Amino acid sequence: MMDVTIYHNPQxxxxRNTLALIRNAGVEPTVVDYLATPPSRAVLQDLIAKAGLTVRQAIRxxxxxxxxxxxxxATLSDDAxxxxxxxxxxxxxxPFVVTPFGVRLSRPSEVVLEILPLPQKGPFHKEDGELLIDAEGNRVA
Known part of the structure; x- marks a missing residue:
């Protein structure tokens, strides 16, 4: 079983789409509701660095x-x-997602496919109806 963690906001x-894509890959991830249980400073810094982002890019x-x-x-430091x-x-x-294949800020949700095994287990439509994964479990172009 693949070890996957998603820093998730159910709202x-x-x-939600990213979590569903992870599950569509046949993986039940560790789900961290980061609003209720925020990561430590060290974990947050690690997520940002491993995702290849700057601290500013990781701010919503x-x-x-x-x-x-x-x-x-713009003069605020990363520490601030x-x-x-x-x-x-x-x-x-x-959501930040951590897998053995890397860390991604999964915006848009399909970015998570870069660090999940393919093919997926079956078709997948985003909440808005957009088809991302076809019936064979492959990404739609």
């Missing part, structure tokens, strides 16, 4: 206190941004 459609702006906290200030993300976990962009 987010992208996160939409639907968060990003503007109110003055986080658009991480402090804000840990104090307000809703600022952590989602």
């Amino acid at each position: 987010c459609g992208t996160s 702006q939409k639907g968060t206190p990003y503007a109110e906290l003055g986080l658009a200030d 941004l991480l402090d804000a993300m840990l104090a307000h976990p809703i600022l952590i962009n989602r």
Whole structure:
């Protein structure tokens, strides 16, 4: 069994689609509701680095206190941004997924396919109806 962890927000459609894609690969992941159980600073830094992102790229702006906290200030250090993300976990962009094949911020949800085994177990449609995986378990172009 493949060891997979998803840092998940069940209120987010992208996160729900990503979780469903992981399960469609035949994997039952460890699901971390990061709003209730935020990662430690070290884990968050590791996720961001392994995903190949900057701290700023890992911050969610939409639907968060990003503007109110003055986080658009380009002079803020990574440490200050991480402090804000840990104090307000809703600022952590989602979903981060960890597999033996790597770490990805799965936005859009199909990015997770880069680090999951293919073919998938069957067809998959996103919540909006978009077909991502065909009946043979292969990604649709």
